[in-house]
Structures are given as C-alpha cells and as structure tokens.
Amino acid sequence: MGTLIGHVGPGFGFFVIGFWHLYNHLRLLAQKGPAHYTNLAWFPAKLIRHLELYLIMGGCAASVAMELFIGPDRHQPFDPDGTIPSNHLHNFEHSSISLTFFVYAAFALVLDKLSLTRSRSGSAPETRPGPAQYDVLQFVGAMAFGQQLLLFHLHSTDHMGVEGQYHWLLQLVVFVSLATTLLGIGAPRSFIVGFVRSLSILFQGVWFMVMGFALWTPGLIPKGCFMHEEEGHKVVRCDSDESLHRAKALVNIQFSWFLILLAIFAASFYVFMIRVYGGEHDHKTADYSPMSSLTTSDEEEEDVEAQKIGGKSTETQRFVRNNKAIDHMER
Structure with missing residues (x-):
C-alpha cells in the first residue's frame, strides 16, 4: 500500500470476494429458503472448487511480495544492520494483514481437502466436515479481520491527516x-449475518479503491491540500487547519454517499436474485389453525353424592343435559 495501485489492487480483491459471497448468499436463500439456508465461510466454484481460496492466497502472496521485496528500493525492507527502518514499518503492517488472510x-483449503472422501461407489467425492470445522474456520476468519482492525487502528502512518480520516x-x-464473522459462529443459519458480512467485505474493497484514487490522484486532492513526500512515500498535507477540516468533511461526505449507494445496490440485487432464482424453491407456508374451543359432550353426565348430616341420609343426584344441571334431592 502507500500508492494508488497499492490500494486499488487489494480493494479490487476485497470487492470481488465480497460480491462473490453476496451472490452465493442470495442464491442459496432463493433456492433453499430460510429454513435450509446455511451461512458458509467460503463458496466453491463449479469448475474449480477452491478457486476463491486460491485467489485469496495468490492475492495475499502478491501483496506481501510487493510490500517487502518489490516496493522497497533495495528490494528488501531491512537496514544494513538487519533492523527495520521507520519508513518500512507500514510495509510490515500491511504484509502482516495479508499474511493473516x-x-x-x-487453513480453509486444508480442512476442505481433508473432509473430501470418496463415496462407497468410488465415483463422486463426498464432503464430511470434521467436528466443529465450520466454527473453527469462522474463528480463524475472525482473527484475520481482528488483526486487520488492530493494525489499522495502531497504524504507524499519521492518523491526523486526510489519509488518517480514510x-x-x-x-x-x-x-x-469482524462482528458478523463472530456472530456467524453462534448463528450459522442466519441469512442477515452472512448478507451483512458480504456487504462489508465488498464495501471494504470499494473504500480501498476510493482511497487509492482520492489520495494519489493530484486532480482529486481537496482544495488547500497537496502531495508531500515523507519517509519515502507520498502523503497528502494541507496548508491550514481550515483546509484540513474541510478535507476531512469531504471524506465523511464521500463515505456517506457510498454507503447510500451500497444500500441501494444491496436492496436492488436482493430483488434481482430472488426473482431469478426464487422460482427454483417451492415456498411453503405454515398452516395455522385457530385454537379450537372446548365443547361439551352430548352424553349425559350424572354425579351422585351421598352425604350424611346429623344422622340423616341425604342423596343428591345431578343430571346434566345440554350444559344445564338439574338437581333432584330425595329423602
């Protein structure tokens, strides 16, 4: 990162993975219905089952190589004495995020390969996940998002400028x-958890790309701000506090506008996917019958009580017909 391509490249990767997840979550919901929906951590492709995982590993490996070996002038991030220079601290932070993903x-690839077993006929493979495999995989994914959040929060780059606001x-x-990934452990059949998580991953990609173009395109830099080279990479600085406040306000407005566009896109794509794939699922509605009222039997009910009061025998007979009691006493 630290350059236009360093933000646009990872941003495009997040966008593709987020859109792929969003598409599959909606397709599963439309085809199977809420009762049979499962919030998966990753989705197999038709031609290449582990294509998503291969793309993540390839993109992360390229990011680490770019941060530590291709980007630095000496093609390695260390000083001659073997220490990490200050101008390469952010490279190690970014590469640590990529390494975690x-x-x-x-880990997801290994677990899935171990769970694939041959059927008894010996033809088609069957997936038999291990105990709590889904929960463990979601937890590892949550750790990746947690480390991403931690390193961006404790980023060595200045948080006071325009880039810090982004x-x-x-x-x-x-x-x-992070939150939706953790919630997915306890609610594996919740559609809204997977839906929001896929949208957040997609929006990460959008915001990364917006950040790359806005911070490293001279024509898009806010008025009163300029590009300045510090510690080997270019950053946006402003000539006054007023210009800085204005630039941060513009960043907030950008975020709000893109959030509105995300909501419109999410709702529209939901309607589109339900219309396209909704016919493949027979929606079953539960039949609710009103609570039946208590009815009396047509048979007569007779209750005879014998009591002895003061040495005298009293016999009471009750005949109940049509919910009316008739008392007849004989002495």
Missing part, C-alpha cells in the same frame, strides 16, 4: 466484518 485461506472510516467497516 493467507493463513485463513490455506483509515478511521475503514475501521468501522472492518469492525462490521
């Missing part, structure tokens, strides 16, 4: 991804 994808708003989106 790489571990998540690799990062602060990004933390809100990452927190939603």
Whole structure:
C-alpha cells in the first residue's frame, strides 16, 4: 500500500470476494429458503472448487511480495544492520494483514481437502466436515479481520491527516466484518449475518479503491491540500487547519454517499436474485389453525353424592343435559 495501485489492487480483491459471497448468499436463500439456508465461510466454484481460496492466497502472496521485496528500493525492507527502518514499518503492517488472510485461506483449503472422501461407489467425492470445522474456520476468519482492525487502528502512518480520516472510516467497516464473522459462529443459519458480512467485505474493497484514487490522484486532492513526500512515500498535507477540516468533511461526505449507494445496490440485487432464482424453491407456508374451543359432550353426565348430616341420609343426584344441571334431592 502507500500508492494508488497499492490500494486499488487489494480493494479490487476485497470487492470481488465480497460480491462473490453476496451472490452465493442470495442464491442459496432463493433456492433453499430460510429454513435450509446455511451461512458458509467460503463458496466453491463449479469448475474449480477452491478457486476463491486460491485467489485469496495468490492475492495475499502478491501483496506481501510487493510490500517487502518489490516496493522497497533495495528490494528488501531491512537496514544494513538487519533492523527495520521507520519508513518500512507500514510495509510490515500491511504484509502482516495479508499474511493473516493467507493463513485463513490455506487453513480453509486444508480442512476442505481433508473432509473430501470418496463415496462407497468410488465415483463422486463426498464432503464430511470434521467436528466443529465450520466454527473453527469462522474463528480463524475472525482473527484475520481482528488483526486487520488492530493494525489499522495502531497504524504507524499519521492518523491526523486526510489519509488518517480514510483509515478511521475503514475501521468501522472492518469492525462490521469482524462482528458478523463472530456472530456467524453462534448463528450459522442466519441469512442477515452472512448478507451483512458480504456487504462489508465488498464495501471494504470499494473504500480501498476510493482511497487509492482520492489520495494519489493530484486532480482529486481537496482544495488547500497537496502531495508531500515523507519517509519515502507520498502523503497528502494541507496548508491550514481550515483546509484540513474541510478535507476531512469531504471524506465523511464521500463515505456517506457510498454507503447510500451500497444500500441501494444491496436492496436492488436482493430483488434481482430472488426473482431469478426464487422460482427454483417451492415456498411453503405454515398452516395455522385457530385454537379450537372446548365443547361439551352430548352424553349425559350424572354425579351422585351421598352425604350424611346429623344422622340423616341425604342423596343428591345431578343430571346434566345440554350444559344445564338439574338437581333432584330425595329423602
């Protein structure tokens, strides 16, 4: 990161994964219905089952290589004495985030390969996940989002400038991804949890790309601000506090507008997917019958009580017909 391509590249990756998850969550909901829906951590592709995991690992490996070996002038991030220089601290932070997502994808790949077993006929493989495999995988994914949130919150880059405002708003989106991933452990059949998580991942990608173009395109830099090279990379600085406040306000407005567009897109895409795939699922409605009222039997009920009062025998007979009691006493 720290450049236009360093933000647009990872942002496009987040966008693709988020859209892929959103598409599959809505497709499963439309085809199977809420009763049979399951909130999966990743989705297999038709031609290449583990394509999503391969893309995550490939993108993360490329990001680590770019941060630590391709980007630095000496093609390695260390000083001659083997220490980490100050201008490369952010490279290690970014590569640590990528490495965590790489571990998540690799772990998901290994678990899925171990769960694939041959059927008794020996033809088609069957998936037999291990005990709590879904929960463990979601937890590893939550750790990846948690580390992303932590490193962006404790970022070595200045949080007081325009770039810091972009990062602060990004933390809100990452927190939603973290929270929904943790909620998915306890609610694996909740559609809204998977729906919101996929939207948050997609929005991470959108915000990364917006950040890349807005901070490293001279024509998009707010009025009163300029690009300045510090510690080996370019940052946006403003010539006065008023210009800085205005630039931060513009960032907040951008975030609000993109959030509105995300809501419109999510609702529209939901309607589209339900219309396209909704016919494949026979929606079953529960039949609710009103509570039946108590009715009396047509048979007569007779209650005879014998009592002895003061040495005298009293016999009482009650005949109940049509819910009316008739008392007849004989002495």
